[in-house]
Amino acid sequence: MFRGAWVPRAARAAAAAAAAGFCTTAAVTLAQCDAPARSPPPPRAAEATSAAWDSNWDCRALSARQVASLLNHAWPIDDYHEATRRILREHTSKSAEQIERVIAEGGADPAALYCKAYRRYAYGGAPVRHILLVRHGQYEEQRELSAHLRATEGARWLDERTFRRGALWQSYNEQQVLTPLGRKQAEKTGDRLAAMLAPQLAAGGREVRLRVSTMTRARETAQIIASRLPAAVEQAPPDPLLEEGAAAFSVPVGFAEADDVHYDGIRIEAAFRSLFYRALPRKPEAAEPRRRGAPRHEFEIVVCHMNVIRYFLLRALQLPPEAWLRFGGFNGSITHLRILPDGTVKCDSFGDAGHLDLEETTFGSKVGWER
Amino acid sequence: MFRGAWVPRAARAAAAAAAAGFCTTAAVTLAQCDAPARSPPPPRAAEATSAAWDSNWDCRALSARQVASLLNHAWPIDDYHEATRRILREHTSKSAEQIERVIAEGGADPAALYCKAYRRYAYGGAPVRHILLVRHGQYEEQRELSAHLRATEGARWLDERTFRRGALWQSYNEQQVLTPLGRKQAEKTGDRLAAMLAPQLAAGGREVRLRVSTMTRARETAQIIASRLPAAVEQAPPDPLLEEGAAAFSVPVGFAEADDVHYDGIRIEAAFRSLFYRALPRKPEAAEPRRRGAPRHEFEIVVCHMNVIRYFLLRALQLPPEAWLRFGGFNGSITHLRILPDGTVKCDSFGDAGHLDLEETTFGSKVGWER
DSSP, rough: OOSSSSSHHHHHHHHHHHHHOOTTTTTTTTSSOOOOSSOOOOHHHHOOOOOOOTTTTTTTTHHHHHHHHHHHOOOOOHHHHHHHHHHEEEEEHOOOOHHHHHHTOOOOOOHHHHHHHHHGGGGOOEEEEEEEEEEEOOOOHHHHHHHHHHHHHHHHHHHHHHTOHHHHHHHHHHHHOHHHHHHEEEEEEEHHHHHHHHHHHHHHSSSEEEBBBBBBHHHHHHHHHHHSSSSTTTEEOOOOGGGOOOOOOSSSOOOOOOOHHHHHHHHHHHHHHHHHHOOOOOOOOOOOOOOOSSOEEEEEEEEOOOOHHHHHHHHHTTTOOGGGGBBOTTTTTTTEEETTTTTTTEEEEEEOTTTTTTOEEEETEEEOOOO | OOSSSSSSSOOOHHHHHTTTTTTOOOOOOTHHHHSOOOSSOOHHHHHHHOOOTTTTSOOOOOOOOHHHHHOOOOSSSOOOOHHHHHHHHHHOOHHHHHHHOOOOOOSHHOOOOOOHHHHHEEEEEEOOEEEEEEOOOOBBBHHHHHHHHHHHHHHHHHHHHHHOOOHHHHHHHHHHBBOHHHHHHHHHHHHHHHHHHHHHHHSSEEEEEEBBSHHHHHHHHHHHHHSOOOOTTOOOBGGGSOOOOOOOSSSSOOOOHHHHHHHHHHHHHHHHHOOOOOOOOOOOOSSSSSOOSOOOEEEEEEEEOOOHHHHHHHTTOOOOOOGGBBBBOOOTTEEEEOTTTTTTEEEEEEOOOSSOOGOEEETTEESSOOO
């Protein structure tokens, strides 16, 4: 099972594992084959990839000077521990004893502790940002019309399908309406989202926004979802940055033409940066009650397109976006990303379609989960 | 919104996009802050990562010589096109005209066409392998007991929790039983899987196997799932390779101790290699009807643990495994990976928990999807 010598230490350890009594079930061998060709194996992806993490990926990691400015504290700060005490006195109900414990357990970098105290406690603490990415329902794809426009309209069609959405594009887009099944998917996805968010909205002071791409299939889906959500959900105007496109080339090779990536890529990256960022503590409005202690959350429901969602997923997790076609994602599925106040990003689910019956599961025109 | 000069071309294009009429909704600025600190920004993850794809990741990409051996064809092959015609004549119902079309459209590498014809057509074609990774239900975590054993048992406990599962480990493991909610989750997950697989099993000639880790919480979950599945599902013996552990270090820093990774890592990698591989065409049993044309599928349901599932996901997609803690995954959730006969791997969903009611959603002891 462990062929090739590229990780000899791994192979030895695996042999040790087998010797130590681990059964190796499902051992599938190629014993029936001849010896493999003699050429050396290609470099392994496990060696080529890297798991770096840029902790200031959104350019929102605040310096101590920025925190001081936001709090109207004196600058420069001579005594960071005293400045941290001041944040805790001004923004928490902690006793003097509790405050001293925070200082004592704060580690060796007093300036970092000051910034952390701002993030955690100022104005009730920075909220967790939840991004709920929803793929539109199944729609009339109009592939023949698209091929016809590509073949007959040349540069004009390139222009329309990249930056400038003219009458030709509009007419095409308007014909890409949801199928009856696509509308059913949107209803069920709306019901699931309503159930997810009802307690949040009932708790008060929690923000939920509904965003949508300008494309017909997304707007139809968002309209159906909105009809299932509480009225308190804020609906943002349709956003052309969120339209479908080819955000990156694909490795291994998949469809993504150079002209599409050249234009779509930068637009979808702009959409990413407008949506994905850590929350900062926020001065409450005069009338707003000051919240202490309870964790805060805010929610963005984003009804858009699978290529956009796959790109967002990989960008947010700082994984190579060129891997986007290694992910699928059914119509009406929900992808849940969380951005914590310290900039950590987590994917709780990708392409969750468990709220749909199996016969309602589609990937484009293909019905069924199996593919 | 586009701060810093690290991608000036991107920034220019984004400015162009804005000028071309894309509204930039949700523009969040740090205008209220001072200028950022002067130090140069750290290297970007997008530059540090790489999306290489090793097409022979499972060492199962067959050479033309291996195909010839499997088919008892003469070797060496002088005329690959004639050999391809022979595969198509022997294994398909294609007409002579259709066969010539396959040859004509086969591209510039006749040996590759020969291998591809083997994979697609020999013995009905190689099946798509579906790996359905299921996280066990919520359980009694026994964290205090674990801490006590770590503190009091030293090297013995290290030995027990890595390679050699002795009486101490067994006693600890047996106390980690499902909670009532965990059993409920397992029932619902079993019902969902039964619905997914019933048509497959009814179609005949489709293989479904149920695999499970040796740990109590996984075995209890698998037992409940099995009680909901058709009797035709083959149950493999519990597999110690699939037990929970720390398969890799975490970037950014998370919990994963060096001794755990040293031992668990190689065991879980062995589990990966025993489960993840492309299917090859398979000679039918004498009594088995020869299937022509219909796509073939086989299914592995694997009831195991979230660290293992996150590691499998990243390894299968050839993304850096050290990113595993960037993924969550609720109890009872289903992760669906597909391995195509050409070695392509797709993630259709990760951590799908939509079949659970929201109040049944847990991540360990934490109840609720929001976190």
